[in-house]
Amino acid sequence: xxxxxxxxxxxxxxxxxxxxxxxxxxxxxxxxxxxxxxxxxxxxxxxxxxxxxxxxxxxxxxxxxxxxxxxxxxxxxxxxxxxxxxxxxxxxxxxxxxxxxxxxxxxxxxxxxxxxxxxxxxxxxxxxxxxxxxxxxxxxxxxxxxxxxxxxxxxxxxxxxxxxxxxxxxxxxxxxxxxxxxxxxxxxxxxxxxxxxxxxxxxxxxxxxxxxxxxxxxxxxxxxxxxxxxxxxxxxxxxxxxxxxxxxxxxxxxxxxxxxxxxx
Amino acid sequence: xxxxxxxxxxxxxxxxxxxxxxxxxxxxxxxxxxxxxxxxxxxxxxxxxxxxxxxxxxxxxxxxxxxxxxxxxxxxxxxxxxxxxxxxxxxxxxxxxxxxxxxxxxxxxxxxxxxxxxxxxxxxxxxxxxxxxxxxxxxxxxxxxxxxxxxxxxxxxxxxxxxxxxxxxxxxxxxxxxxxxxxxxxxxxxxxxxxxxxxxxxxxxxxxxxxxxxxxxxxxxxxxxxxxxxxxxxxxxxxxxxxxxxxxxxxxxxxxxxxxxxxxxxxxxxxxxxxxxxxxxxxxxxxxxxxxxxxxx
Ligand SMILES: Nc1ncnc2c1ncn2[C@@H]1O[C@H](COP(=O)(O)OP(=O)(O)O)[C@@H](O)[C@H]1O
Ligand SMILES: [Mg+2]
Numbered sequence: 001x002x003x004x005x006x007x008x009x010x011x012x013x014x015x016x017x018x019x020x021x022x023x024x025x026x027x028x029x030x031x032x033x034x035x036x037x038x039x040x041x042x043x044x045x046x047x048x049x050x051x052x053x054x055x056x057x058x059x060x061x062x063x064x065x066x067x068x069x070x071x072x073x074x075x076x077x078x079x080x081x082x083x084x085x086x087x088x089x090x091x092x093x094x095x096x097x098x099x100x101x102x103x104x105x106x107x108x109x110x111x112x113x114x115x116x117x118x119x120x121x122x123x124x125x126x127x128x129x130x131x132x133x134x135x136x137x138x139x140x141x142x143x144x145x146x147x148x149x150x151x152x153x154x155x156x157x158x159x160x161x162x163x164x165x166x167x168x169x170x171x172x173x174x175x176x177x178x179x180x181x182x183x184x185x186x187x188x189x190x191x192x193x194x195x196x197x198x199x200x201x202x203x204x205x206x207x208x209x210x211x212x213x214x215x216x217x218x219x220x221x222x223x224x225x226x227x228x229x230x231x232x233x234x235x236x237x238x239x240x241x242x243x244x245x246x247x248x249x250x251x252x253x254x255x256x257x258x259x260x261x262x263x264x
Numbered sequence: 265x266x267x268x269x270x271x272x273x274x275x276x277x278x279x280x281x282x283x284x285x286x287x288x289x290x291x292x293x294x295x296x297x298x299x300x301x302x303x304x305x306x307x308x309x310x311x312x313x314x315x316x317x318x319x320x321x322x323x324x325x326x327x328x329x330x331x332x333x334x335x336x337x338x339x340x341x342x343x344x345x346x347x348x349x350x351x352x353x354x355x356x357x358x359x360x361x362x363x364x365x366x367x368x369x370x371x372x373x374x375x376x377x378x379x380x381x382x383x384x385x386x387x388x389x390x391x392x393x394x395x396x397x398x399x400x401x402x403x404x405x406x407x408x409x410x411x412x413x414x415x416x417x418x419x420x421x422x423x424x425x426x427x428x429x430x431x432x433x434x435x436x437x438x439x440x441x442x443x444x445x446x447x448x449x450x451x452x453x454x455x456x457x458x459x460x461x462x463x464x465x466x467x468x469x470x471x472x473x474x475x476x477x478x479x480x481x482x483x484x485x486x487x488x489x490x491x492x493x494x495x496x497x498x499x500x501x502x503x504x505x506x507x508x509x510x511x512x513x514x515x516x517x518x519x520x521x522x523x524x525x526x527x528x529x530x531x532x533x534x535x536x537x538x539x540x541x542x543x544x545x546x547x548x549x550x551x552x553x554x555x556x557x558x559x560x561x
Contacts, residue, residue: 105351108345111343112369112407
């Protein structure tokens with residue numbers, strides 16, 4: 001008997017989404033990479049960058065902008081890629097359970113599946129794999145771009161960067177799945193997750209800019225993901241923290257999901 | 265014989281709305297049980313609690329001897345369920361959808377599925393998005409019956425089906441009973457269940473009003489009859505027939521309400537040159553009035 005029926009269907013449902021989002025992300029990376037030689041050869045780059053306000057220099061790690069990794073960190077990995085990944089992941093996470101519930105397809109699924117928690121587990125696994133696939137596309141594009149444009153990024157550095165962004169978005173995707181499993185409402189799931197992600201991002205920023213926030217910044221998943229890069233050689237326990245936290249949020253939602261009434 | 269479904273003081277409250285108020289039911293194993301009530305009576309609420317999709321506020325239900333809440337997974341294995349607002353994945357074909365559910369359930373029977381698809385004349389190669397409401401409902405019926413469950417719980421199964429397919433459904437349900445299954449189905453009109461139900465329960469505003477064998481209910485059920493004659497008929501002919509009430513005459517047409525057998529009405533109408541007859545069940549509300557009146561008398 002086929003053991004992972006729901007997982008398989010969920011992945012199949014995401015095929016087109018992965019394809020479309022993967023292409024967009026790859027395009028983003030390629031365009032930015034193609035601009036690198038021009039940026040590198042700008043005569044006054046150092047002076048130009050030193051004119052940046054202090055806050056932006058910190059957030060976008062401008063001091064390393066002259067290196068390929070620093071350039072890509074500033075242009076892609078500090079803001080745009082995490083944002084794109086989060087939108088994708090939160091959107092999918094909110095849809096997987098709450099979306100089916102709102103579409104009224106969940107009733108029959110729950111009655112045909114071995115158990116409610118099995119449905120939740122397989123959907124969570126599918127979400128992780130889906131976002132992971134997007135991360136894989138990012139990794140491959142980075143690798144090929146680095147090679148084609150002679151950026152000489154270390155494979156380990158690329159891995160560190162893509163895994164950080166992927167883990168960050170899996171964490172918030174699982175949060176959206178969990179809130180959807182508890183509430184049965186897609187908008188609630190996406191809304192709350194986006195709000196918490198925004199708050200975490202603000203904490204990450206404040207932690208960099210204001211000394212009073214510094215002790216707390218480690219709590220933000222954005223700090224865990226984006227500190228020291230994320231493209232770069234320094235691995236931290238942040239990745240593990242993000243995955244563990246996502247799993248914990250999901251596990252915390254399970255008892256409520258298995259007991260509550262399904263919406264009509 | 266143990267009951268296939270029992271509810272004991274089963275109640276459900278949504279905020280200040282009492283959707284179901286202490287329902288006590290016993291559905292005999294091997295019967296077709298009609299669960300009737302006007303819209304908003306609490307039928308869907310009851311059925312969702314039987315399927316463990318909602319939890320009782322108070323009371324409990326057992327399904328095939330299992331607790332509907334605690335033993336939910338086991339109940340699901342043995343019951344075929346058609347939800348009231350059955351919705352399948354719009355982007356799949358009927359066949360793909362049934363394949364999916366078949367893979368989820370270890371015990372789906374491909375031959376049985378083929379037979380159901382044939383009987384309902386369902387085109388499984390079409391995308392569900394492109395199907396009419398009736399054809400979507402057929403997909404729902406096939407998935408409920410295709411694993412030969414011991415019990416079928418069907419929420420308004422014939423809604424959206426044309427009369428021919430309603431007949432097919434009745435044959436499928438009767439055959440399932442003949443094979444030993446129990447069928448529990450809800451409806452808001454008596455006409456949909458009268459041909460197949462052995463027993464009927466009527467709920468209204470969350471309360472059980474009556475449980476009765478179908479023959480008894482039919483004896484007491486009211487029908488609206490409209491008789492058209494060649495010549496204007498005398499109202500007095502019908503007024504005196506026992507069980508007849510509310511006789512009105514309009515030109516060549518007589519309208520009346522009858523409780524129980526229509527035989528005497530037709531005997532009286534035949535010599536008067538009757539040209540046309542339209543008979544229909546009174547709405548459930550009115551059938552219930554009959555019950556209240558005769559119970560208090
Ligand atoms: N999820 C819900 N929230 C609030 N009220 C509900 C909910 N479900 C049903 N109701 C109310 O409970 C009553 C019974 O509804 P329902 O069981 O759907 O009736 P039926 O299926 O007999 O038409 C109705 O008044 C309905 O408005
Ligand atoms: Mg209903």
